[in-house]
Amino acid sequence: MNLSQTKIFLFLFCLITFGVFGQVADTIKVTQFGVKSNSYKNASKGVKQALEKCKGKQNIVIQLPGGRIDLWPEDAVKKEIFISNTTESDTLSKVKNIGFYFDHLKNVTLDGNNTLVVLHGKMVSFALFNCENIKIKNIRFDYERPTMSEVTITSVSPTAIRMKIHPDSRYFIEKGKIGFYGEGWKSNSFHTISLDKEKNLMRYSSFGPFLNSKATQEENRTVLFEGNFAKANYKVGDVLSIRDTYRDNCGGFITLSKDIVLSDVKMHFMHGLGIVSQFAENITLSKVVVAPREDSGRVIASFADCFHFSGCKGKILVDGCSTSGAHDDPMNVHGTHLKITEITADKKIKVQFMHHQTYGFEAFFAGDSISFVSPQTLKPIVLGKLKSAKLISKKEMELVLDGEVSDKVSVGNVIENLTWTPEVTVRNSRFERTNTRGLLLTTRRKVLIENNVFYRTGMHAILIANDASSWFESGAVNDVTIRNNTFEECAYNSGTIINIAPENHELVEGYYVHRNIRIENNTFKIFDKPILSARSTDGLFFNNNTINPSDLLTSGSNENSFALTACKNVVIKKNRFNTTWKPKIITFKMTNKQIKTDIKDLNTK
Template sequence: MTHVRFILIQLIFLISVSGFSEELKLTDFGVKPWSFQNASPAIAKALESVRGRENVVLKFPGGRIDLWPEAAVKKELYISNTTENDTLSKVKNLGICIEDFSNITLEGNNTLVVLHGKMVSFAVLNSRNVTIRNIRFDYEHPTMAELKIVEVSNDRTKLETHPDTKFEVHDGQLLFYGEGWGTRPMHTVIVKPAEDKVFRSSWAPFAQFKATKESFNTIAFDGDVSEAGFETGDILTIRNPYRDNCGGFINLSQNVVLENVKMHYIHGMGIVSQFSENITFKKVEVAPREESGRTIAAFADCFHFSGCKGLIEVDSCRTSGSHDDPMNVHGTHLKITKIEEKQLTLRFMHHQTYGFKAFFAGDSVAFVRPENLLVYDFGIVKRAHLISKREMVLEMVDSLPTDLKEDDCLENITWTPEVIVRNNHFERTSTRGLLVTTRRRVLIENNTFYRTGMHGILITNDCNFWYESGPVRDLTIRGNRFAQCPFKQGDRGYVISIQPETHNFPKGKYIHSNIRIEDNVFECAGSAVLFARSVNHLKFKNNDVNLKPFNPSENATVATFDLEHCRDVEIDNNRFTGFEGEKLNVKYMSKTEIKTGRRVFKQGF
């Protein structure tokens, strides 16, 4: 009995110790809400004071605090899909920097953190067991200009700027500026609020005419831009496409949770998670503050995961107003440029992704043929060195494959995540809703994809342009609503597109496998439902597929499924409403590979 009592006492002690946390208030370090003073040095001081301690809770004061680059932590960082190929500085200004920490929580208390100049809202670097919750971030002057068309005719167009958009006209040219930055109009996306649509467009129609500043918030162009189709009420959202920043950065970290975090404006890429393990986003929102009157919150992607492992879980999140994809999960193919015995020299190929270690000692790798994206062998890394910003050298444990050749690619298959995306709402984007390429289990469940400009879901794999890897091995898409996705792209505008970037199909070999699309609701703006290329074991079952065109007077159309080089396909027990029929187009495969139950498809071969 005494022994049992001792064990119980020890357990109680351990539980109490593990539950103990040290609370620090930022106000004790000089942070004053609503003071409009630079809180950067106080936050850095507070974090430095608890370096080396565990179970720390850093409490924000509520209200509004402001951060400037001056006195903020500065670090040279190379971030996936975010680092431009030039000689400009890659040093980032970090609003909140959590580096080399263990077991720390940032309790935001609904604080609004306002950034001045180009800054990364938060960075979690080489840390574990980190929670950031109940906090909001915004820019004082977003790097996205917003202008409403208030008058348009055959000879004149008048634009009204949003209060957060600062501009001048010099020599007839329109210039936008903010705190520490300035730009000419470049990348342009149109928001049509009445239609709840977001389109990629162009500034070119205006660039040919002289701008006149008529008042502090109005600009006029004398000339005819009618061919571009602009309408009164359209909002032009304009930015420089140069990516030199991100909204948040999670790097080389483990067990990171973002909960009830709101990103009201992001400059550059969104929240980028890179070579990190076990990441949870719960009730994370990327959308303008309602009272701001702005329409766009994200310069590019919202949630971007590159080379991660463990479990990525994105649950009950919302994105509204992005110039690129709400969510993207991928690895990175590196090209083999030199082969020496057991040693490989690899090169980052895309101009926006380089400068970080993409392989580590002990990692398992796959050798990939770029022409067909097929894995032909595997290996284990003994040593890995980043020898320049663009190149890595790997020493392998075993001999290299005998059929290995230069220009083949290498994928890191240790750093590939399991992914769960559920209960989210994705809207107001001119691009795709969700991109996923990972060889581990993926569940996409109970989400709403609302009027994405392009595919609701895109599954790729690429060794030729973005170099985003890899093959899908176990993907379930169920219980989702696709509301008029996409609203553009015409006959190629598939709601779901499985599109690895190759047209080379070795007989009996497939890139993706085990994809199930079941129990979803498709509200189709057009005819194209599904495209699938190089998939082994594909099911499209028990879905409601309804035609819901933007113009109800449009003639009924045919629900279209396009398949290329697929095997063991089952399209069965789906309910079609509003279409005049269903059509199945097949290339590079036999129709015997397809089971369609009792429903008779018109087939094109």
């Protein structure tokens, strides 16, 4: 062995022996705390003890035993959590049951060893508070009784319908009426979405006709409903998924944490909302799958969104992921506009959370840069920096500026947190089987969406919004690239495939909410003509895309492929339309000088 080889050998030896952090990684096995695979006993206490063992230590690997382990709320960590887009009613408890609770931990890896973790009752799979450099890998989560009930229509007539109840969906029939229940809960409402399995299309539906009919138990989990179904829109083979609308939980939760990686994680069911990252920094989702277990026979894996990022910063990377079976959007990235309710003589500013699902957490911190924004126009008024910020009630914060409060600022304006805005990359991923949108993105930093497949999303495959009057989800985008993606038969429920739709209710001449959006080298397979709609955007490029036809559904009445409102510096060129019809562009509140295109049919209104 020569000198160079010796040096390489010593380097590798030290790397393996002492680990990347300069010390041997300690392994904590949950079996040391009484957790046994395939025992079907409550492992919550042992998991909790294993994670508590990590406190004060670094470079720890927590190893699960493989097979299956079960977690019940009993002996699990219980913590009050206010979660963005999830909080809802003031009257109900916000205490959550947490399966894997990471609290002030650093340099810890949870190695699932391909373990299936089965949750009982309503539980958060994992939650990270004030953590740094945490990796969760090679693990699967599911519910023993998903809070979504699933049924399949087996026969249909004007006076009777039969359905077969999925084995995982517990139900009862009382006085001729059906109801659904689970571990510690009973459905109080019946929000219903249907899946056409033959075409893989999800649509809003109704369970009302079944509730207004007589239910009779038959063999093999089949229920006969007798009533008036003459106008009902059900067909044999359709799968109905039914749930309450109240979001009182989430699949996973990451807050006030930094450098978090989820790798080879499978979420087979999530209740309330999906994996929520809230005021966290640098989040990587690599090969994260949201889908039912293949052997489960279920079609739905998420009660609402799959990946939700609220008020994050640093870099968000979603790479090699897939989602299938969600009652809401696969991914949402946004900030939160808070409304000014009071400006005091001592220059303190009181702001309030406005949407009923979002409140109870700190949305600003000392040192943050902020923007005062007009809610009607979404135009920034002035910028500022915070000297202090504190939560003074569940729905209010008190802010003190580092400097004077401009006389341009008034009660009723909203404030966006500019510091907590992330760069976003979504690549090599697949999004399918949802009745709503694909990706919702509102962040002022760089966004790259590339090499993804959007398959039959019910509404827009991509929505870029920003509003201060409905969801209060901020903010404007300045640099978005959408390239080398495949959009296959999207927007069959409503809308265009890509929608740039800021909710600025008043247009300001010369001001544009969004900027620099490039849509290039994508492939669109479309059954209807609308492709892109945009509003109040400066710098919009739709170039070198390929548009292929599909006969999935009958085309609608909208003849316009592109609809533009009050936009500037628009370029639509060199796109290949392999269709029997020619594309059309319609514009509103803009002139032909503001668009460059090789499409001949341009209608300005």
